Amino acid sequence: MNQEESMIPAGYEASPAEIQSVIIEWVRATEAFHRRYAKITEVINTLQATARRQPAADKARLRRLVTLRQHMSDVLMTLLMDMTGQKSGRSAQPSKPGQLRSHACLLDELNREIDAELTSVTTVAQA
Template sequence: MNQEESAVFSSYEASAEEIQKVIMEWARATEAFHGRYAKLNQVINSLQVAARRNPKFNRTRLRQLIDLREHMSDVLMTLLLDMSGQKSGRSAQPSKPGQLHSHASLLDELNRKIDAELISFTTVAQA
């Protein structure tokens, strides 16, 4: 790639509509993520109660859900640090639309994984 092509790529600026769309996508994914996190906490709490009441309770499923919750917390903290610009000594800078879009995509992917876990839990609980 020559300098002229590089200048074209670096001078692109997203329109206000594009930025608004990305921000709304990020906000929707973040809100859904928080809702699923709360639901996952409820499921974990009820499994912990069941485990205390029944000494023969299989704790494998509980451990998987706790691991998923820890992963969710790690992802959220990483995204928050990334948004604040405090990672690896960078000075604070506003997030770019591409960064928000990739965050929203990551959260959507995690939301699908959480949904699958919660659906399998409710299916097992109903059986």
């Protein structure tokens, strides 16, 4: 092994305050994501009960919500596996510390998508 290869490259070291900020951001996004998952499950259950009584109910909306909930499950499992460094059937690389922020951003983006979908369901249900 060359001496160059054995040297660890000097990189940016995050301060404890920055690390705490990233962790808090990730925790908030994750908690919000879990609340929305529970809400979307509640809406799906309501729509499924309505669909049994009224077969003409909006099945496309129900399919969209079920697909969104499955996507949420997939994303959460992927992020959790990524953070723990576990390998799935594919070769996976464990998370680098800086990926917590990108995970939080991804969850925030999904939260906005879920909110938009739940708002449209609520609006239609009230009409």
